[in-house]
Amino acid sequence: MINVIVISDDEKKISPLFKSSGISFHIQGSMQKKRSPMPDSHELSHYAIAFLDLDVDDWQETLLELRQQMPVIAFSMPDIKTAVEAMRLGAYDFLEKPLTNEALNQAISRCNEKSLTHEYGFDEIVGASPPMLKVFGLIRKAAVSESNVLITGESGAGKEPVARAIHKWSPRKEKPFMTINCSAIPDTLLESELFGFEKGAFTGANYTKKGILEMADGGTVFFDEIGDVSPLFQTKILRVIQEGEVMRIGGMRYMKVDVRIIAATNKNLTASCLRGTFRLDLFYRLNVINIHLSPLRERKEDIPLLVRHFMKKYAPKRKDILIKGITDDAMNLLMHYSYPGNVRELENFIERAISLANGPEILPSDLPAFMLESTPPKKTTIPRLKEAIRDVEKEIISSALDKSGGNISRAAEALGVYRQQLQRKIKKLKIAT
Ligand SMILES: Nc1ncnc2c1ncn2[C@@H]1O[C@H](COP(=O)(O)OP(=O)(O)OP(=O)(O)O)[C@@H](O)[C@H]1O
Ligand SMILES: [Mg+2]
Structure with a gap:
């Protein structure tokens, strides 16, 4: 049976309902009331799902914190605006009060179905190797933070799906995700793409065009192949990051834009900085969170x-x-x-x-x-796909358990999965603990 954590200040009403639904739960008051402080991430790893009462004062912060670790099911009196806001901040599901036994159990099974289909990856990104599990953990962290992200890795390693996943799981997910491929685009074109232009700014500018940065306001801009940008353009990008404003070509005023920047490169930017071909200050601004994709x-x-x-x-x-x-x-x-x-x-x-x-x-x-x-094939045949996957899983889980000294919570944390999920796997694969 799975354990859930319930955050609500209305324990009297809520507790009996969870009890009568047969759910194993722990209820706790809101953080702000300080009646009981929020459990730390280790304690939270005992729970597979969180139910959050949106009547608690600090529900937004609580939601952002909880969803880093587990799916959050929000509930409140029927109110479209609150429901939309909760989903935008990353709630997995929304239930209306008064809650019923049926609604609670259905929400839990929807959650379980989803986590099962994500066993071997994150969204469209497939992988179960230790480096990929680390990447999934970083995507979750990057999604809830506003910091810029630099994704590094060889060509074809999957940098773009990682950038998309970060945006999709961030509070900006309803706003645009715009990409610009910086390689092989001459500076003049890059400038009009990014900043747009006013009608009459130059010959051929017969209309006003919004730039990508302006269009992505509130969302995310993905600078692919950032390592190929010219020094002049690096300065322009740095200005956008520092000042948070842009001006169309031929424009008269700066406009504030709120964009989160994710950049990717297959180059070694540290080496480029040492050679002097990439600005060190821009590198620091971009590389707040680094996600590295190992070669296949x-x-x-x-x-x-x-x-x-x-x-x-x-x-x-x-x-x-x-x-x-x-x-x-x-x-x-x-x-x-x-x-x-x-x-x-x-x-x-x-x-x-x-x-x-x-x-x-x-x-x-x-x-x-x-x-x-x-690569001449070896004579020994390899196991069937299903068995191969099972063996790989067994190996990864056993080694994580070894490292954690048999502590399932710590092993789950290292593997980037929920504790309950890991327990299920251990049982299914008959791994000795
Ligand atoms: N882990 C993965 N799971 C599923 N699909 C993947 C994965 N990694 C990469 N792909 C797919 O492989 C292809 C190449 O990935 P992508 O375009 O992101 O490479 P890249 O790292 O951006 O390379 P480049 O530096 O050449 O642009 C894409 O179709 C992408 O969807
Ligand atoms: Mg790419």
């Missing part, structure tokens, strides 16, 4: 999961046959390749293999010929 060759345990993910994505494109799996030999080839192009390269292999396949399974011959040459 360093997290091979993610390969079977990614293969399954991309097969699901591309298999429906074949209308003539139903592609259900991949042979052990083909999987073996994929496991032993070095992926200079990272996840993007693996995705291309699967898309191509699916369009070439003649039967229900992907064969080695559906993979590029150079893979056969460069």
